[in-house]
Amino acid sequence: xxxxxxxxxxFFISNLSYSGNLTGKINFKGAAPKPQKIKMNxxxxxxxxHKGDVISEQVVVNSNNTLKNVFxxxxxxxxxxxxxxxxxxxxxxxxxxxxxxxxxxVMANQKIDIINSDNTLHNVHALPKSNPQFNIAQxxxxxxxxxxxxxxxxxxKVKCDVHSWMSSYIGVxxxxxYAVSDDKGNFTIxxxxxxxxxxxxxxxxxxxxxxxxxxxxxxxxxxFTFEGK
Amino acid sequence: xDNHQHHESFxxxxxxxxxxxxxxxxxxxxxxxxxxxxxxxVTVMRWQLAYPMEAFPLxxxxxxxxxxxxxLLFIRGLKIGIHSVVGxxxxxxxxxxxxxxTRDENMPNxxxxxEFYNQLGAMHGTIMVFLGVVPLAVGAFGNYxxxxxxxxxxxxxxxxxxxxxxxxxxxxxxxxxxxFVPGGAANSGWTSYPPLSDIATTGQTLWLLGxxxxxxxxxxGSVNFIITIVQLRAxxxxxxxxxxxxxxxxxxxxxxxxxxxxxxAAGILQLMxxxxxxxxFLPSGLVVSGDPLPANIGGGTPLLWQHLFWFLAHPEVxxxxxxxxGIVAEVIANNTRKPLWGYKSLVYATIFLxxxxxxxxxxxxxxxxxxxxxxxxxxITTMIISIPSIVILSAMFLSLxxxxxxxxxxxxxxxxxxxxxxxxxxxxxxxxxxxxxxxxHDTYYVIGHFHYVVAPGTIFALFAGIYYWYxxxxxxxxxxxxxxxxxxxSFVAMNVIFFPMLIQGLAGVxxxxxxxxxxxxHAQSVLYLNEVMSIGAWSLAFFQMFFIVNxxxxxxxxxxxxxxxxxxxxxxWAATTSPPLAHGNFAQVPEVYRGPYEYSVPGSDKDFIPQHxx
Numbered sequence: 001x002x003x004x005x006x007x008x009x010x011f012f013i014s015n016l017s018y019s020g021n022l023t024g025k026i027n028f029k030g031a032a033p034k035p036q037k038i039k040m041n042x043x044x045x046x047x048x049x050h051k052g053d054v055i056s057e058q059v060v061v062n063s064n065n066t067l068k069n070v071f072x073x074x075x076x077x078x079x080x081x082x083x084x085x086x087x088x089x090x091x092x093x094x095x096x097x098x099x100x101x102x103x104x105x106v107m108a109n110q111k112i113d114i115i116n117s118d119n120t121l122h123n124v125h126a127l128p129k130s131n132p133q134f135n136i137a138q139x140x141x142x143x144x145x146x147x148x149x150x151x152x153x154x155x156x157k158v159k160c161d162v163h164s165w166m167s168s169y170i171g172v173x174x175x176x177x178y179a180v181s182d183d184k185g186n187f188t189i190x191x192x193x194x195x196x197x198x199x200x201x202x203x204x205x206x207x208x209x210x211x212x213x214x215x216x217x218x219x220x221x222x223x224f225t226f227e228g229k
Numbered sequence: 230x231d232n233h234q235h236h237e238s239f240x241x242x243x244x245x246x247x248x249x250x251x252x253x254x255x256x257x258x259x260x261x262x263x264x265x266x267x268x269x270x271v272t273v274m275r276w277q278l279a280y281p282m283e284a285f286p287l288x289x290x291x292x293x294x295x296x297x298x299x300x301l302l303f304i305r306g307l308k309i310g311i312h313s314v315v316g317x318x319x320x321x322x323x324x325x326x327x328x329x330x331t332r333d334e335n336m337p338n339x340x341x342x343x344e345f346y347n348q349l350g351a352m353h354g355t356i357m358v359f360l361g362v363v364p365l366a367v368g369a370f371g372n373y374x375x376x377x378x379x380x381x382x383x384x385x386x387x388x389x390x391x392x393x394x395x396x397x398x399x400x401x402x403x404x405x406x407x408x409f410v411p412g413g414a415a416n417s418g419w420t421s422y423p424p425l426s427d428i429a430t431t432g433q434t435l436w437l438l439g440x441x442x443x444x445x446x447x448x449x450g451s452v453n454f455i456i457t458i459v460q461l462r463a464x465x466x467x468x469x470x471x472x473x474x475x476x477x478x479x480x481x482x483x484x485x486x487x488x489x490x491x492x493x494a495a496g497i498l499q500l501m502x503x504x505x506x507x508x509x510f511l512p513s514g515l516v517v518s519g520d521p522l523p524a525n526i527g528g529g530t531p532l533l534w535q536h537l538f539w540f541l542a543h544p545e546v547x548x549x550x551x552x553x554x555g556i557v558a559e560v561i562a563n564n565t566r567k568p569l570w571g572y573k574s575l576v577y578a579t580i581f582l583x584x585x586x587x588x589x590x591x592x593x594x595x596x597x598x599x600x601x602x603x604x605x606x607x608x609i610t611t612m613i614i615s616i617p618s619i620v621i622l623s624a625m626f627l628s629l630x631x632x633x634x635x636x637x638x639x640x641x642x643x644x645x646x647x648x649x650x651x652x653x654x655x656x657x658x659x660x661x662x663x664x665x666x667x668x669x670h671d672t673y674y675v676i677g678h679f680h681y682v683v684a685p686g687t688i689f690a691l692f693a694g695i696y697y698w699y700x701x702x703x704x705x706x707x708x709x710x711x712x713x714x715x716x717x718x719s720f721v722a723m724n725v726i727f728f729p730m731l732i733q734g735l736a737g738v739x740x741x742x743x744x745x746x747x748x749x750x751h752a753q754s755v756l757y758l759n760e761v762m763s764i765g766a767w768s769l770a771f772f773q774m775f776f777i778v779n780x781x782x783x784x785x786x787x788x789x790x791x792x793x794x795x796x797x798x799x800x801x802w803a804a805t806t807s808p809p810l811a812h813g814n815f816a817q818v819p820e821v822y823r824g825p826y827e828y829s830v831p832g833s834d835k836d837f838i839p840q841h842x843x
Contacts, residue, residue, distance in 0.1 A: 121343070121744075125518055135518075136334075137343040139743070140282045145337065161518065 020219030022189040026070040026181045026201060030228030032061040038098075038165045045120040046097035046163060056165070057102040059205050066185020067226055069103045070203045071155065071171045073178035074189065075210065077197035083175045089113040089146060092158070092168060094122045094138070099158065099168035103204075105178040106170060109148050116143045123161040128153050131172070135161070155202060169204055192220075205229070245395075247387035250809060252394050253373030254702070258311060259394075260365035262318050263401060264688075265773075267356035269294070269326065270349045272770050277341045278745035279763035284339040287330050295323040297774065301781060312781045329408055343743040347416035348432065350741060352404070354419025355436065358545065359443050360401050362683060365691055366552035367447075367485070368397065371454060371478045374698065377801035377809060378472050380463025380819040380841075385456040393449035400442030407435035418741065420538060423510035423531045427502045428517055437500045444493040451485035454478055463800065463841075465821035469576070470840065472799045472825040473562075473569060476576050477555030480583040481548050488544035488587065495537035502529070510534045532597055539590035547586045549683055551579065553646070553690030554621055560643040560693045561625055563797050565632025566836050568826040571624040578617035578624075585614040595663040596670050604663045611661035618654055622647065633829075638712030642693035645720050646686060653681030656731060671741075674734020677727050685723040692719075692776070699780075700794045704807040705787030711779040718772030725765030729758035796837050799825050803839035 036056040040046035060068040089111035093100045097118055106112055116122050116138035124145070125135045131149040138145060149156065149172045160166035171178055179187040189199075192215050200210045201224040209224050246252055269290070276285055298319030301312045330336050335345040372390065376383055384390045407414040412430025415421065426433050458479045462471070471479075498509040506526070513527030562569045569575060591599060591607045625647055634640065656678040659665040669675065692715075699707050736755045738746045745759040746752030793802040804819035819841040827838040 123343075127518060127520065135344075139343060140340055143337065143340070145333075159519065 018194045018217035019191045020194065020215055020217050022074075022177075022192050022197075022199065022213075022215055022220050022222060024072065024187055024222040024224065026067040026072075026185045026187065026203075027223060027225040028061050028065050028067045028185075028228065029225050032065075033059050033228060040097055040163070040165070043097065043120055043163060045118065049096040049118060054096070054098065057098070059203075060183075061228075062183055062185050064184060066181070067203060067206070068181055068183050068185065069101075070181040070185075070187070070201050070224070070226075071103050071105060071169070071178065072181065072187045072189065072199060072201045072222075072224075073105065073154065073171060073173055074175065074192065075198045075200040077195055078175050078177065081175065083107070085109045086176070091115060092170070093117055094124075094160070094166070097122075097160075097163050097166060099166055101168075101180065103155075103169045103180050104171070105180060106149070106172055107176055108150055108152050108172055108174050111146045111148050112170065114138070114145045114147060116141060121162055122166070124158060125161050126156055126158045126170075128156040128172075131156065154200075155204070171202070201226075245391060247383075247391050248812060249372045249376050249384045249387070249390060250702075250814075252390050253369050253371075254311075255394050256364050256368030256372060256397070257370075258315065259398060259401065260361050260369060262315065262322075263356050264361035264365065265319075266322060266405075267353050267361050268770065268773075269322070270353040270356070272766055273326075273330070273341075274346060274349045274353065275763035275766045277346055277743065279760040281744040281747050282340055285330065285336055285341055287327065287339060291323045291327050291330075293770075293774070294319050294326065297777060298323060304781065305785075311784070315781070325405075325408070335413065344416060345413065346743045347418075347741075348408070348414040351415045351418050351421075351436075352408075355404065355415070357683075358419065358549070359440070360397075360404065362549050362687055362691070363447070363545070364397055366549065366556075366687065367454075367478065367481060368394065368450060370474075370552060370556065370691070370694055370698075371450075371481075373702075374801055375454065375475055375478050376457060376461070377701075377805060377814060378475050378799050379458060379461060379466055380800045380804065380815065380821065381457060381461035382813045382815070382818075384453050385460055386453050389449050389453050393446045393453065396442045396446035396449065400439045400446060403435055403439035403442060407432040407439070410435060420542070421499070421534075422538075423499060423502070423529075423534050424512065424515055424517075426499065426534075427511055434500065434503050437496050437503070440496045441493060441500075444489045444496070447485045447489050448493075451482040451489075454482035455486065458482075463819050463821050466800075466840070469573065470821055470824050472555075473558040473572065473575055473579075474552070474555035476579055477551040477558075480579050481551045484544040484548050484551075484583055484586060488541045488548075491537045492541035495534055499534065532594075535594055535597065536591070539593045540587075543590040543593065544583075544586040546679075546682070547582060549687050550650075551582075553650075553687040554579075554625075556690045556694040556697070557625060557643045557646050559797075559799070560639045560697050561628050562826045562828065563697075563795050564635040564637065564640040564643070565629055566635070566828045567628065567632045568824070568828055569624065570627040570630075571620075572824070572826065574620055575624050578620040582614060582617040582621070585610060585617070589614050589661075592661050592666075595666045601663075608662055612658075615654065615658065615661075622651060622654070637696075638707065638709055638716055639693040639697035641713065641716045642689045642696065645716070646689045646693065649681055649685035649689060649723070653678060653683075653686050656681060668737070669734060671739055672734035673730040673738050673740055676740050677730030677734055680727045680730065684727065685720070689719075689723075692716075695780075697795065698801075699783065699787075700790050701801060701807050701809070703784055703787065704789060704792075705783055705785075706790050706794060707779050707783045707787055711775045711782075715772055715775040715779065718775070719769060722765045722769035722772060726762050726769065729755075729762050733758055793839075796835075798827055798837050798839050800840055804841045 038054045038056055085107050090104055090106045091113045093115045095117040114124050119141045121139045123137045130151045130153045136145055152174045153172045155169040155171050158168045177189050177192050179189050181187045194216050196214050198210055198212050199222050200208055202208045206226040211222050213220050213222055298316045301316030304312050410431045414432040415436035417426035417429045501507040502509055508526050508529040510531050511526055511529045515522045558569055589610045592611045595604055696707050696712055733755045738752045792807045800819055805815050821840045822843050823840055829836045830838055
């Protein structure tokens with residue numbers, strides 16, 4: 001083996017680090033709140049876009065007693081590390097006069113494509129505390145506006161000033177290790193380097209919970225349990 | 230002050246001039262450009278109102294500006310002159326319009342956003358009132374004509390006069406710059422009501438700074454006018470021999486001097502609210518976008534702004550109207566060849582109107598819940614102020630009776646002013662009564678009403694003045710055929726724009742609606758008028774091209790005339806040359822022996838006797 005090949009091999013080995021997936025479930029304990037119907041009467045076009053009742057996504061308890069729309073992210077353990085910003089934009093759609101998805105995560109400086117799929121005027125008003133606010137209107141169906149936040153901030157509320165029931169939350173982080181729980185209450189944070197971390201789960205109505213854990217090359221599990229208020 | 234030509238540098242003679250005539254021309258050109266820009270903004274708005282959310286055909290709006298700009302720039306082979314200054318300004322305006330309209334924050338894919346519409350609305354009002362009509366009526370006409378009509382060598386304080394223009398210029402530029410800051414220009418309406426304006430984007434801060442300069446300019450100018458008229462009248466020119474135009478400028482100056490300081494104070498207070506964390510106009514417990522304001526903010530009252538604003542802004546209406554009445558009076562007297570009917574009544578009515586204009590302001594605020602006692606007071610004063618207005622208008626109409634009327638372009642504009650201002654005034658009465666105001670407040674009816682007062686009202690009078698005094702500046706008349714096309718086109722178009730507003734307003738359509746009322750059930754039956762009005766607005770723009778071409782073409786090609794082409798009696802025509810001498814104005818200091826309108830004097834061989842003729 002030539003010296004240079006051996007050097008490259010040693011260099012590769014020395015820089016190789018192990019990583020695993022952090023998976024988990026967001027459990028819900030207690031009585032599930034009564035689903036809140038949204039009254040869209042102030043805009044006939046919003047009413048016309050739904051056949052039945054529209055239920056608020058603020059607290060969504062899944063059929064298996066888990067919670068949807070919980071933002072889970074690594075809070076501590078990644079200090080000093082830098083990660084490239086994804087080039088793909090994350091979509092935030094306004095459809096049927098609701099935000100879809102209700103909760104999203106992005107990296108700082110990553111593009112967020114805000115789309116109006118409704119045939120009515122929406123106003124997108126972001127209310128961050130650390131980043132500059134923006135307040136833009138999208139009067140026409142199909143309009144798309146790209147925005148981004150430069151600083152990490154959990155969470156940024158986005159609301160529509162025209163339709164008071166419309167709100168969404170964006171988690172902005174300087175790393176890619178976050179996820180949102182799905183309609184089974186599951187989440188997966190992929191490719192987290194082995195090490196010790198503090199992970200936080202955030203829910204817009206039920207508060208936050210943190211967990212300290214160790215991730216190995218086989219991954220780790222983190223289950224959270226929120227109690228109904 | 231002597232009247233010989235000084236050898237002054239170009240900069241001192243034409244840029245930082247202290248000569249009232251050059252300053253008047255500076256005011257005139259600048260304010261006409263602002264009028265054009267303010268009008269341009271509304272032609273863009275009218276696209277959105279006629280065809281909501283449809284892509285804006287930018288080229289159709291920008292190319293005409295660019296075309297006229299290029300023609301004016303090259304019309305005399307790139308020589309420096311008024312035409313090239315205006316040409317470059319129009320090209321710049323086209324460029325700025327292009328830039329502003331293609332920004333994604335304003336018009337993504339050429340679709341106008343509501344926040345940009347709000348900017349256009351607020352800046353249209355601000356520019357037309359504070360940067361267009363007032364500086365043209367007072368700054369331009371007042372500066373150029375008043376010293377000539379009173380036989381004065383210049384304004385009393387030439388340096389103050391120069392400062393006044395440059396304050397105005399800086400204020401205007403500040404307003405224009407505001408389109409380029411984050412969030413764009415001011416977007417809280419031309420009235421800038423808090424708390425909205427207190428929490429608005431950066432453009433509002435620049436609006437306030439701009440207003441401070443504009444108000445300072447008006448204060449400097451008004452002091453100068455008052456002193457000039459009191460101190461520098463020619464020998465024999467008693468107050469009751471003053472041309473009515475001078476009287477209107479005199480009263481206007483008092484209004485500016487006394488009404489503007491409260492707004493300047495209010496503007497500074499609002500500026501402090503925005504930049505220094507004070508709460509003069511922010512109430513306690515205010516919730517913005519669902520979030521309560523911090524506990525240390527609050528305790529102020531938004532209504533205070535409304536009182537301070539309208540304490541200026543109602544007299545401001547008369548600042549817009551009085552010089553216009555003065556111009557119309559001059560043109561009517563001259564073209565009917567008979568004295569103004571009831572000259573003394575006109576003067577007393579104007580003074581009374583000036584006083585009354587300070588105690589009617591809260592008729593703009595009936596909806597604020599001031600209470601029925603206060604409402605009753607302001608309703609009564611509002612009804613009273615209509616009396617001198619009717620006296621003035623009636624005197625003008627009666628002046629026509631029995632006259633051998635000369636129908637020329639200035640007279641056409643002056644004649645049209647009378648019924649248009651009449652409609653504007655009469656439609657104001659239901660707004661002055663709190664009961665009917667409940668229905669009409671903040672509807673298009675209000676827009677129709679005040680545009681009848683200011684657009685086919687004041688602006689027609691200003692056109693009359695431009696056509697009438699043009700020979701004074703250039704020794705040439707403007708082209709009559711082009712002038713008449715300009716008049717008839719504008720006359721029809723103005724009514725096509727503003728009359729439907731009254732209909733929409735009576736139907737309850739609110740002003741400041743981004744979609745022109747499309748989403749409101751009660752507006753559906755009158756929505757078709759939006760397109761009609763927009764076509765009217767664009768037609769009005771088309772007919773202004775005849776004016777612009779005429780204005781510049783006539784400088785060299787207009788019919789050459791003698792020093793008194795209209796056979797007028799006042800000193801501006803009779804005792805000076807066209808164009809007037811540099812400093813000093815008059816070859817011989819004039820002396821006045823008679824009243825201002827001695828037309829068709831029995832026994833006289835001519836049908837007019839100049840004021841300075843013994």
